[in-house]
Amino acid sequence: MKKKVDxxxxxxxxxxxxxxxxVWTLLSATVAKDLPSPYRTxxxxxxxxxxxFFKDGEMNQGLGRLAxxxxxxxxxxxxxxxxxxxxxxxxxxxxxxxxxxxxPLIQVLRPISPLxxxxxxxVIFQKSEPAALFTLxxxxxxxxxxxxxxxxxxxxxxxxxxxxxxxxxxxxMFRKIIVPASMPYVFIGWRLSLGIxxxxxxxxxxxxxxxxxxxxxxxxxxALVYSHILMSILTIGLIGFILDRLMGxxxxxxxxx
Amino acid sequence: xxxxxxxxxxxxxxxxxxxxAVLSGVNIGLAEGEFVAVVGYSGAGKTTLVSLIAxxxxxxxxxxxxxxxxxxxxxxxxxxxxxxxxxxxxxxxxENVFLAVEAVAPRLSRAxxxxxxxxxxxxxxxESASNKKPHELSGGMRQRVAVARGLAMKxxxxxxxxxxSALDALTRATLQDELLRLWEENRQTVFMITNDVDEAILLxxxxxxxxxxxxxxxxxxxxxxxxxxxxxxxxxxxxxxQRAKKRIVDFLLSGVPxxxxxxxxxxxxxxx
Ligand SMILES: Nc1ncnc2c1ncn2[C@@H]1O[C@H](COP(=O)(O)OP(=O)(O)OP(=O)(O)O)[C@@H](O)[C@H]1O
Ligand SMILES: [Mg+2]
Numbered sequence: 001m002k003k004k005v006d007x008x009x010x011x012x013x014x015x016x017x018x019x020x021x022x023v024w025t026l027l028s029a030t031v032a033k034d035l036p037s038p039y040r041t042x043x044x045x046x047x048x049x050x051x052x053f054f055k056d057g058e059m060n061q062g063l064g065r066l067a068x069x070x071x072x073x074x075x076x077x078x079x080x081x082x083x084x085x086x087x088x089x090x091x092x093x094x095x096x097x098x099x100x101x102x103x104p105l106i107q108v109l110r111p112i113s114p115l116x117x118x119x120x121x122x123v124i125f126q127k128s129e130p131a132a133l134f135t136l137x138x139x140x141x142x143x144x145x146x147x148x149x150x151x152x153x154x155x156x157x158x159x160x161x162x163x164x165x166x167x168x169x170x171x172x173m174f175r176k177i178i179v180p181a182s183m184p185y186v187f188i189g190w191r192l193s194l195g196i197x198x199x200x201x202x203x204x205x206x207x208x209x210x211x212x213x214x215x216x217x218x219x220x221x222x223a224l225v226y227s228h229i230l231m232s233i234l235t236i237g238l239i240g241f242i243l244d245r246l247m248g249x250x251x252x253x254x255x256x257x
Numbered sequence: 258x259x260x261x262x263x264x265x266x267x268x269x270x271x272x273x274x275x276x277x278a279v280l281s282g283v284n285i286g287l288a289e290g291e292f293v294a295v296v297g298y299s300g301a302g303k304t305t306l307v308s309l310i311a312x313x314x315x316x317x318x319x320x321x322x323x324x325x326x327x328x329x330x331x332x333x334x335x336x337x338x339x340x341x342x343x344x345x346x347x348x349x350x351x352e353n354v355f356l357a358v359e360a361v362a363p364r365l366s367r368a369x370x371x372x373x374x375x376x377x378x379x380x381x382x383x384e385s386a387s388n389k390k391p392h393e394l395s396g397g398m399r400q401r402v403a404v405a406r407g408l409a410m411k412x413x414x415x416x417x418x419x420x421x422s423a424l425d426a427l428t429r430a431t432l433q434d435e436l437l438r439l440w441e442e443n444r445q446t447v448f449m450i451t452n453d454v455d456e457a458i459l460l461x462x463x464x465x466x467x468x469x470x471x472x473x474x475x476x477x478x479x480x481x482x483x484x485x486x487x488x489x490x491x492x493x494x495x496x497x498x499q500r501a502k503k504r505i506v507d508f509l510l511s512g513v514p515x516x517x518x519x520x521x522x523x524x525x526x527x528x529x
Pocket of ligand 1: 270271279297298299300301302303304305306340419452
């Protein structure tokens, strides 16, 4: 018997896409007259997409450049978040005392919006760039902290018993057993943190007017070029999606079964 | 002096409806170089007993001594093969065994550590799987790794918690034969838990039946009078086999100590 490949998993996403484009067109033609249609968005933005690396001044640059600025900023802030969040997560997971010390604090800090942290960052650092990184790290680190702590707490006690029977030193126990055993959870944290970092960077750029995809979006809003807003939004979504997929791949490669 | 000694050991765990005694009044004595097997029902407290001897858990009462020294915590002088193997899944076979060698013999040079690791991996016939991760191995191979890791520690006592119970009958028989061969070559002190009476008779010098819990205790030691080297073939025809089997089964079924009709029997699990 011939094996039939079900085409719907490949086709249905396009159906969804066409549906969204249809709704978009409909909206722009009826209720939201200021909203450019998909076609107008494309014609007005294609210069930025087809020449992604042109540069006509600080804010008028190709999408590739804009995205690159944002990504560099994200990488810096995200690295900071992991550098603080991962050790903190291990500390909280390993010691009941640290957990009792920091848990309430984390619960209070975690729901604070980046919009609230940013002014504080500006007050502390007086410059937009470090303020943006500060905000990014503060918002993005919590999933890493919490998932790492959960990962450490849910280590199979048998693995720890192996270390105990071998009388591993504390450091050996940490390096050879605790870290690798909690890695699957740590990765979940890292992945969620990256998602948040990307959310926050756009907001931070909008508020500080830094060159980047978020800064560009805000500038085009002020300049009333709505098609560029739509282009930026789509780019932001696409990059976020790609980042998440990359983390997913990385996670798979390092998964310990 | 008794090599490994448990005196009046008791252990209980708190549960939803109060404290529940798992073990009570357990007296066991092992001589050096002896192979002792404990047989008991599922849930009787066999793993708990191993944890206590391993020092992973502390008894509520009584005391445990190895070569006269009280057991206060885990240590590499008591090598454990856990019921579920407990191989570290992120390490290869080689790394799992190497970790043990590194931990118990930090003074050896790197080359010597590698040699020792290889030696024990070869001993359980796993040289070809050396670079595989546990999830790529069959149950029997995993169990071999766990045995190699335990042996590589060169422990004073080897504690085996139902080492073969998760395996199919054929693999199980093969591994029993291998363990028998290894033990007859090295004469290590072994304390093995099992729920398989035939396995216990094939391997052990003495068998300690564990009564049904709660508050399980060890019944009188049942000696296995079968000369060594032993072999599986024709084992069940030997009078020594039949006597031991009858006494164990009688005990486990009735829960009453059997009549004292064998040489050296009757003392509460003590060394003869
Ligand atoms: N840490 C613990 N906390 C509470 N109860 C426990 C704990 N460890 C074991 N028990 C209880 O003690 C009893 C004996 O457990 P144990 O694991 O020693 O049995 P076992 O004889 O090894 O069983 P099996 O044949 O299934 O391996 C069980 O009823 C179990 O629920
Ligand atoms: Mg058990």
